[in-house]
Amino acid sequence: xxxxxxxxxxxxxxxxxxxxxxxxxxxxxxxxxxxxxxxxxxxxxxxxxxxxxxxxxxxxxxxxxxxxxxxxxxxxxxxxxxxxxxxxxxxxxxxxxxxxxxxxxxxxxxxxxxxxxxxxxxxxxxxxxxxxxxxxxxxxxxxxxxxxxxxxxxxxxxxxxxxxxxxxxxxxxxxxxxxxxxxxxxxxxxxxxxxxxxxxxxxxxxxxxxxxxxxxxxxxxxxxxxxxxxxxxxxxxxxxxxxxxxxxxxxxxxxxxxxxxxxxxxxxxxxxxxxxxxxxxxxxxxxxxxxxxxxxxxxxxxxxxxxxxxxxxxxxxxxxxxxxxxxxxxxxxxxxxxxxxxxxxxxxxxxxxxxxxxxxxxxxxxxx
Amino acid sequence: xxxxxxxxxxxxxxxxxxxxxxxxxxxxxxxxxxxxxxxxxxxxxxxxxxxxxxxxxxxxxxxxxxxxxxxxxxxxxxxxxxxxxxxxxxxxxxxxxxxxxxxxxxxxxxxxxxxxxxxxxxxxxxxxxxxxxxxxxxxxxxxxxxxxxxxxxxxxxxxxxxxxxxxxxxxxxxxxxxxxxxxxxxxxxxxxxxxxxxxxxxxxxxxxxxxxxxxxxxxxxxxxxxxxxxxxxxxxxxxxxxxxxxxxxxxxxxxxxxxxxxxxxxxxxxxxxxxxxxxxxxxxxxxxxxxxxxxxxxxxxxxxxxxxxxxxxxxxxxxxxxxxxxxxxxxxxxxxxxxxxxxxxxxxxxxxxxxxxxxxxxxxxxxx
Numbered sequence: 012x013x014x015x016x017x018x019x020x021x022x023x024x025x026x027x028x029x030x031x032x033x034x035x036x037x038x039x040x041x042x043x044x045x046x047x048x049x050x051x052x053x054x055x056x057x058x059x060x061x062x063x064x065x066x067x068x069x070x071x072x073x074x075x076x077x078x079x080x081x082x083x084x085x086x087x088x089x090x091x092x093x094x095x096x097x098x099x100x101x102x103x104x105x106x107x108x109x110x111x112x113x114x115x116x117x118x119x120x121x122x123x124x125x126x127x128x129x130x131x132x133x134x135x136x137x138x139x140x141x142x143x144x145x146x147x148x149x150x151x152x153x154x155x156x157x158x159x160x161x162x163x164x165x166x167x168x169x170x171x172x173x174x175x176x177x178x179x180x181x182x183x184x185x186x187x188x189x190x191x192x193x194x195x196x197x198x199x200x201x202x203x204x205x206x207x208x209x210x211x212x213x214x215x216x217x218x219x220x221x222x223x224x225x226x227x228x229x230x231x232x233x234x235x236x237x238x239x240x241x242x243x244x245x246x247x248x249x250x251x252x253x254x255x256x257x258x259x260x261x262x263x264x265x266x267x268x269x270x271x272x273x274x275x276x277x278x279x280x281x282x283x284x285x286x287x288x289x290x291x292x293x294x295x296x297x298x299x300x301x302x303x304x305x306x307x308x309x310x311x312x313x314x315x316x317x318x319x320x321x322x323x324x325x326x327x328x329x330x331x332x333x334x335x336x337x338x339x340x341x342x343x344x345x346x347x348x349x350x351x352x353x354x355x356x357x358x359x360x361x362x363x364x365x366x367x368x369x370x371x372x373x374x375x376x377x378x379x
Numbered sequence: 380x381x382x383x384x385x386x387x388x389x390x391x392x393x394x395x396x397x398x399x400x401x402x403x404x405x406x407x408x409x410x411x412x413x414x415x416x417x418x419x420x421x422x423x424x425x426x427x428x429x430x431x432x433x434x435x436x437x438x439x440x441x442x443x444x445x446x447x448x449x450x451x452x453x454x455x456x457x458x459x460x461x462x463x464x465x466x467x468x469x470x471x472x473x474x475x476x477x478x479x480x481x482x483x484x485x486x487x488x489x490x491x492x493x494x495x496x497x498x499x500x501x502x503x504x505x506x507x508x509x510x511x512x513x514x515x516x517x518x519x520x521x522x523x524x525x526x527x528x529x530x531x532x533x534x535x536x537x538x539x540x541x542x543x544x545x546x547x548x549x550x551x552x553x554x555x556x557x558x559x560x561x562x563x564x565x566x567x568x569x570x571x572x573x574x575x576x577x578x579x580x581x582x583x584x585x586x587x588x589x590x591x592x593x594x595x596x597x598x599x600x601x602x603x604x605x606x607x608x609x610x611x612x613x614x615x616x617x618x619x620x621x622x623x624x625x626x627x628x629x630x631x632x633x634x635x636x637x638x639x640x641x642x643x644x645x646x647x648x649x650x651x652x653x654x655x656x657x658x659x660x661x662x663x664x665x666x667x668x669x670x671x672x673x674x675x676x677x678x679x680x681x682x683x684x685x686x687x688x689x690x691x692x693x694x695x696x697x698x699x700x701x702x703x704x705x706x707x708x709x710x711x712x713x714x715x716x717x718x719x720x721x722x723x724x725x726x727x728x729x730x731x732x733x734x735x736x737x738x739x740x741x742x743x744x745x746x747x
Binding site: 106107108109111136137138139140141143166178179180181182183184186194196205207209213230232233235239240255257258259260261262263264265266267268269271272274275276278279280282284285287288300302303304306307308312313316317319320323324327328329330331334335336337338339 | 474475476477479504505506507508509511534546547548549550551552554562564573575577581598600601603607608623625626627628629630631632633634635636637639640642643644646647648650652653655656668670671672674675676680681684685687688691692695696697698699702703704705706707
């Protein structure tokens, strides 16, 4: 598992003005490539297919940090013996409206998919359900699971902790994970869910790494250096610094507070542990919550009101003439539509990393 | 109900260097005064006592915006006929692990207290529970309810919508409430809960009003004027502007996303409605969630690990030498301890407003 798997916002789709050396790949061959790499690493066909579909779905949504480039650390973890590619998750305990899914050290996407189905059924039976995931490794992009819950007519909430890279508000030690939170509800028929999925850190490490490689500075408020000073130099993170919680001067204590709650509840209910305390097992300590909308009001009425509200947001006056107000999740839905039509951009660096993996095969025809 | 009942952070305790004209009042006479005012306005003794205790608890925690100054709008609402001071809330529907509490147009604190008891019992019986509150008017300070859940060995989460005063990220129209979120878990024995309770707006209206009255400007990132331009002049809010979601440049889209989810789920599950759509009933559309920790791990183990983590946070290196890292909720706990010993400061403006209410009586001896 990487230290910072969470991107705070989707990578802009640049297929219109692709830099030379970037590849555009259709989702189908990209999925076949991922299946081949995972199979070569020892995953049964069924596991490989599910994980590959999850990774390519993240690429389609523009969350490249959670896309096929994850194959590199996954294959590394399989080789290191920390990820069992053949493991099948199971429901370890289910009582009342609560359950625990044991990922058994396998792919987190499989554990999360099982947890999603379990929490969906619990919520339908009891009005609300909660499922924790133990031994789930890296569970991937949270929005995938809450979107599936929204499509089933539920309110879906998910969060997890992760390796400590983030300082508390007013501090400088790495004591918190990037601790993402996702939440989704259904819109009207034919519309994709309203969904949020963000790190409670101010920035994803993947973005910092990119800026560092380019020698660029980043805006203030994202990180501190090893002496706890505000920094705009991404290299300072790698030399003993820390990320900051999101919110900055306009609410850093709020981002910090959310991160602390996710660290405690995600880490302890799952059994993963609190990431900066002894005993943390290095996995995403994850919790999924689902509420059955139909237990409170007719689902159609909920969808109709939500759709009306979303349209009101979209039609509202933008602060800047050249922009528009977006409904949460709309950027990802647009990116998905665009990439389904035009292909998924892969940087040459990512391509080359993937090409070094056993089993890799992609048609070269699409590259620039 | 006021437009903006939510303070983003506690008022600093200034009893050490009180400005001339500020009053220091012990909690007991302050509670008696609140009971007398509420009783004079038509509340039965039992209702008056519960609401008074809730208001004074907010004052003790430093959240003066939710303290006894609320008596002024409450008495106004009773006179206007929008708040029934004698109403008793009831559980309108309970099925499986979900329930709805009907506040019956009475004091929101009473409905929220009943909802807190109900969700506690649901979580104990089923592992998790969810309760929505309808016709709850202004439900007061959310942290009171999630702290009570934490004290009962549960994870407590609460959120609600409110009158629209906040613009979407990238927009300028008032389409969202200040939509606060609260979340609490228990610490070790003898320690008060880890708790967050914040508006998803960048600033509380009460603070803006104070700055406006003093002719002061506020930091950037809190509001836009009627033309959607960033503003530091609080008067612009009152002349057609809007508050902004919290997070600013370091995560305004995250604060906005949270606010949208709370608006939809709080507004629709409760029946209050989405505040910027026709049909909104003007109340806090509230939802409480509780998870029974003991369904996942021994509660003692949870408390021990949480306590260890909190101490690790407290002992961590501050970014600035003259400050320290705080555990979420610690500032409020310190303020409570200090005010229990030294009294609750009331500004002369608040005192005078309260003194105009029928039934008001406070000993003058404590004033400066």
